[in-house]
Amino acid sequence: xxxxxxxxxxxxxxxxxxxxxxxxxxxxxxxxxxxxxxxxxxxxxxxxxxxxxxxxxxxxxxxxxxxxxxxxxxxxxxxxxxxxxxxxxxxxxxxxxxxxxxxxxxxxxxxxxxxxxxxxxxxxxxxxxxxxxxxxxxxxxxxxxxxxxxxxxxxxxxxxxxxxxxxxxxxxxxxxxxxxxxxxxxxxxxxxxxxxxxxxxxxxxxxxxxxxxxxxxxxxxxxxxxxxxxxxxxxxxxxxxxxxxxxxxxxxxxxxxxxxxxxxxxxxxxxxxxxxxxxxxxxxxxxxxxxxxxxxxxxxxxxxxxxxxxxxxxxxxxxxxxxxxxxxxxxxxxxxxxxxxxxxxxxxxxxxxxxxxxxxxxxxxxxxxxxxxxxxxxxxxxxxxxxxxxxxxxxxxxxxxxxxxxxxxxxxxxxxxxxxxxxxxxxxxxxxxxxxxxxxxxxxxxxxxxxxxxxxxxxxxxxxxxxxxxxxxxxxxxxxxxxxxxxxxxxxxxxxxxxxxxxxxxxxxxxxxxxxxxxxxxxxxxxxxxxxxxxxxxxxxxxxxxxxxxxxxxxxxxxxxxxxxxxxxxxxxxxxxxxxxxxxxxxxxxxxxxxxxxxxxxxxxxxxxxxxxxxxxxxxxxxxxxxxxxxxxxxxxxxxxxxxxxxxxxxxxxxxxxxxxxxxxxxxxxxxxxxxxxxxxxxxxxxxxxxxxxxxxxxxxxxxxxxxxxxxxxxxxxxxxxxxxxxxxxxxxxxxxxxxxxxxxxxxxxxxxxxxxxxxxxxxxxxxxxxxxxxxxxxxxxxxxxxxxxxxxxxxxxxxxxxxxxxxxxxxxxxxxxxxxxxxxxxxxxxxxxxxxxxxxxxxxxxxxxxxxxxxxxxxxxxxxxxxxxxxxxxxxxxxxxxxxxxxxxxxxxxxxxxxxxxxxxxxxxxxxxxxxxxxxxxxxxxxxxxxxxxxxxxxxxxxxxxxxxxxxxxxxxx
Numbered sequence: 040x041x042x043x044x045x046x047x048x049x050x051x052x053x054x055x056x057x058x059x060x061x062x063x064x065x066x067x068x069x070x071x072x073x074x075x076x077x078x079x080x081x082x083x084x085x086x087x088x089x090x091x092x093x094x095x096x097x098x099x100x101x102x103x104x105x106x107x108x109x110x111x112x113x114x115x116x117x118x119x120x121x122x123x124x125x126x127x128x129x130x131x132x133x134x135x136x137x138x139x140x141x142x143x144x145x146x147x148x149x150x151x152x153x154x155x156x157x158x159x160x161x162x163x164x165x166x167x168x169x170x171x172x173x174x175x176x177x178x179x180x181x182x183x184x185x186x187x188x189x190x191x192x193x194x195x196x197x198x199x200x201x202x203x204x205x206x207x208x209x210x211x212x213x214x215x216x217x218x219x220x221x222x223x224x225x226x227x228x229x230x231x232x233x234x235x236x237x238x239x240x241x242x243x244x245x246x247x248x249x250x251x252x253x254x255x256x257x258x259x260x261x262x263x264x265x266x267x268x269x270x271x272x273x274x275x276x277x278x279x280x281x282x283x284x285x286x287x288x289x290x291x292x293x294x295x296x297x298x299x300x301x302x303x304x305x306x307x308x309x310x311x312x313x314x315x316x317x318x319x320x321x322x323x324x325x326x327x328x329x330x331x332x333x334x335x336x337x338x339x340x341x342x343x344x345x346x347x348x349x350x351x352x353x354x355x356x357x358x359x360x361x362x363x364x365x366x367x368x369x370x371x372x373x374x375x376x377x378x379x380x381x382x383x384x385x386x387x388x389x390x391x392x393x394x395x396x397x398x399x400x401x402x403x404x405x406x407x408x409x410x411x412x413x414x415x416x417x418x419x420x421x422x423x424x425x426x427x428x429x430x431x432x433x434x435x436x437x438x439x440x441x442x443x444x445x446x447x448x449x450x451x452x453x454x455x456x457x458x459x460x461x462x463x464x465x466x467x468x469x470x471x472x473x474x475x476x477x478x479x480x481x482x483x484x485x486x487x488x489x490x491x492x493x494x495x496x497x498x499x500x501x502x503x504x505x506x507x508x509x510x511x512x513x514x515x516x517x518x519x520x521x522x523x524x525x526x527x528x529x530x531x532x533x534x535x536x537x538x539x540x541x542x543x544x545x546x547x548x549x550x551x552x553x554x555x556x557x558x559x560x561x562x563x564x565x566x567x568x569x570x571x572x573x574x575x576x577x578x579x580x581x582x583x584x585x586x587x588x589x590x591x592x593x594x595x596x597x598x599x600x601x602x603x604x605x606x607x608x609x610x611x612x613x614x615x616x617x618x619x620x621x622x623x624x625x626x627x628x629x630x631x632x633x634x635x636x637x638x639x640x641x642x643x644x645x646x647x648x649x650x651x652x653x654x655x656x657x658x659x660x661x662x663x664x665x666x667x668x669x670x671x672x673x674x675x676x677x678x679x680x681x682x683x684x685x686x687x688x689x690x691x692x693x694x695x696x697x698x699x700x701x702x703x704x705x706x707x708x709x710x711x712x713x714x715x716x717x718x719x720x721x722x723x724x725x726x727x728x729x730x731x732x733x734x735x736x737x738x739x740x741x742x743x744x745x746x747x748x749x750x751x752x753x754x755x756x757x758x759x760x761x762x763x764x765x766x767x768x769x770x771x772x773x774x775x776x777x778x779x780x781x782x783x784x785x786x787x788x789x790x791x792x793x794x795x796x797x798x799x800x801x802x803x804x805x806x807x808x809x810x811x812x813x814x815x816x817x818x819x820x821x822x823x824x825x826x827x828x829x830x831x832x833x834x835x836x837x838x839x840x841x842x843x844x845x846x847x848x849x850x851x852x853x854x855x856x857x858x859x860x861x862x863x864x865x866x867x868x869x870x871x872x873x874x875x876x877x878x879x880x881x882x883x884x885x886x887x888x889x890x891x892x893x894x895x896x897x898x899x900x901x902x903x904x905x906x907x908x909x910x911x912x913x914x915x916x917x918x919x920x921x922x923x924x925x926x927x928x929x930x931x932x933x934x935x936x937x938x939x940x941x942x943x944x945x946x947x948x949x950x951x952x953x954x955x956x957x958x959x960x961x962x963x964x965x966x967x968x969x970x971x972x973x974x975x976x977x978x979x980x981x982x983x984x985x986x987x988x989x990x991x992x993x994x995x996x997x998x
Contacts, residue, residue, distance in 0.1 A: 053091030146177025368492025415454025645685030914939025
């Protein structure tokens with residue numbers, strides 16, 4: 040049985056209560072306020088006041104606020120629920136019915152299994168699974184309603200609100216209560232423990248705000264169910280009213296603001312900048328769904344003036360005397376029209392030629408016209424100079440216009456009547472204005488996969504660098520011609536990349552030790568990674584039996600920027616490929632990991648151009664812009680390239696140099712270059728749309744996808760997955776195969792911190808131990824001997840660096856550091872990489888080991904002495920060898936001409952050379968194997984080939 044706190048406060052006699060527990064309290068003043076010594080701090084002079092009517096208090100020294108219950112709990116050092124029970128007994132307040140926690144858990148379990156409702160909660164209400172779990176939201180399958188447990192201050196469940204989330208019931212019964220439990224309450228009641236609170240109309244709206252980090256509360260019966268007993272609970276607090284934008288919501292919000300202001304609360308009545316045509320009943324959820332962010336709501340609260348009862352309408356805009364910190368995605372939204380803003384951004388494109396507009400104006404005129412009194416010049420001193428401020432939106436009137444229109448605009452700015460013909464406007468000074476596109480700078484703790492946003496802007500000044508980070512200040516306006524939103528940037532200061540300033544505390548680094556193995560050995564690392572990937576499979580990706588898939592993608596996230604092997608500095612960021620049949624969890628794994636880490640950007644390159652991926656010169660309205668693509672804009676970060684098979688091969692090949700050097704270059708019209716040290720995860724189906732197992736060897740899908748062996752060589756590792764390796768039901772179903780739930784130890788916060796730690800390591804931080812360096816060379820040699828470079832995933836010339844990059848990523852993944860700064864690569868990390876590569880390349884779907892064995896057999900001559908004897912038996916052995924050496928391709932007729940054989944003789948020779956791996960068929964001709972070329976060179980150089988006398992050969996040939 041639960042006690043209704045409001046009943047307790049209603050029966051409490053305020054003055055008697057304070058006198059009983061605070062005997063030194065002063066008598067109440069005319070407004071019912073009593074001064075007393077605050078128990079929340081060492082108060083020597085009475086600094087707290089208590090209202091005998093509302094039973095609320097506030098301390099003006101420590102800013103504590105609350106009700107009589109909070110006050111007594113602090114004074115007696117007892118828990119709140121015991122204080123409630125104490126007062127209830129004294130006042131004779133009876134308890135109310137409570138609801139079993141088992142019922143709540145039954146509903147909650149039903150919701151966790153209902154993908155449709157979970158998806159609706161995410162899409163319609165923006166609620167994450169974390170919020171579902173925290174607030175124990177549930178699903179009443181019988182009524183087909185979402186359930187929301189309502190608790191009192193003691194934590195007892197006193198009601199279950201049942202919401203028609205899927206809109207399958209009568210709209211009049213959108214929300215119902217559990218029978219017999221319809222008492223009004225504020226939800227969640229714990230929100231009242233803070234000094235500032237947002238009041239909204241609807242439980243799910245309050246939860247959405249709480250999920251975003253705000254303190255919010257809602258009446259459990261909707262906006263029209265406000266109980267006067269709650270006024271005391273909000274007295275002396277900072278309250279922001281965020282009701283719906285429809286007429287009813289506006290009226291109710293204004294009424295609530297009036298009553299709370301009357302009880303001493305500092306109230307702000309928020310006006311959500313939503314289009315009523317699009318959102319007739321727009322609310323805070325619609326606000327965020329429209330692209331506004333957390334900082335935007337904070338700005339709205341900051342810029343909204345305090346409510347005054349004399350106001351008949353809600354404030355219509357933000358204060359103009361403030362500068363608002365915004366994200367690029369929100370910079371040109373309606374909320375900030377005409378306001379000053381600041382934001383961090385990256386110049387994604389810039390006009391190759393800036394505008395030139397006057398910055399200081401002087402006027403020459405006779406001042407003797409009959410309409411001079413209407414002119415802005417007439418009252419000014421003769422030597423007056425008009426200066427254009429850099430954030431004056433009038434500057435927008437002066438760009439992208441012809442000279443005549445610019446003169447008219449200048450006259451309007453100064454205030455010269457259009458009919459004046461004697462006035463001449465002169466200018467000796469000018470501004471450069473560069474037209475730019477700015478995208479959001481990816482913050483160290485922001486998810487790059489979120490919309491970065493883009494703002495069209497004009498920057499006053501010269502010299503902004505494309506793909507460089509800046510801190511911008513400016514004002515939001517519109518283009519005069521089109522009325523499109525834009526930003527006039529008055530200041531742009533170079534900004535340090537947020538990764539460079541990532542600096543976790545000692546305690547935060549200590550928490551990362553959860554990723555370390557029990558011992559630095561191959562088995563220790565394997566055991567820790569198995570534990571880690573088991574957690575991710577069950578709690579993040581829900582893709583099972585695909586451990587190598589998780590590992591390869593995960594290593595790409597944890598790779599570093601640079602590695603130094605011996606005395607050679609090389610790239611450290613990984614470039615990996617996952618290719619295979621549909622439905623194998625490739626995309627889902629990548630996207631869920633991106634969401635879990637909160638880092639990385641996904642792009643569908645199926646229809647992408649070189650400019651979209653890499654960058655280039657683009658033309659907008661007859662003007663050329665330097666524009667950088669997705670990969671350079673994510674320098675030092677990670678990009679997932681989806682649907683690679685749909686991207687033309689020539690586009691993929693245009694990225695070759697950038698992938699290896701980490702530098703993107705534009706060389707047409709205007710030369711520009713920028714860093715593109717971007718971790719890449721390529722995801723694709725086979726280009727031919729055939730199943731993987733229809734290829735002789737799955738690794739051939741890699742060569743087919745990229746077209747060029749040079750592009751294949753850029754991959755540090757590749758994984759091929761086939762549909763018949765793992766049953767599709769097993770990939771996605773944990774319930775039958777994996778037993779009890781796995782504890783979620785490796786949380787999003789910890790994983791993101793570890794990735795950022797890896798990303799922020801400079802080359803001086805990445806240390807290979809001596810035995811690890813030696814192991815890299817040994818492993819590279821072993822892999823080169825085992826796998827063929829005909830498909831150069833393993834290439835002898837640079838395999839040691841691929842191994843080093845992967846080993847550094849494994850070291851980062853296992854938080855291998857002695858001091859929290861240096862990343863230590865140990866020999867066990869290299870051993871793990873060796874085993875991992877051999878395992879994935881030996882998988883049945885990849886079959887790289889089988890391909891290599893066949894390839895090596897094909898490039899080794901079979902019975903070379905038999906080949907020599909066959910060539911020596913021709914009529915012209917020296918000519919045959921010479922012809923074979925010079926020819927790029929060999930045809931039957933060529934062999935006939937060189938050898939002097941014909942008919943079955945030459946066919947027999949050709950057949951022998953093919954069967955002995957000397958020649959390989961390519962379309963309509965044959966090409967020599969490398970081993971055969973070596974044999975021919977030896978035969979040509981040893982002088983053993985002597986042509987017999989011509990007449991003997993000719994005679995022999997004639998007969």
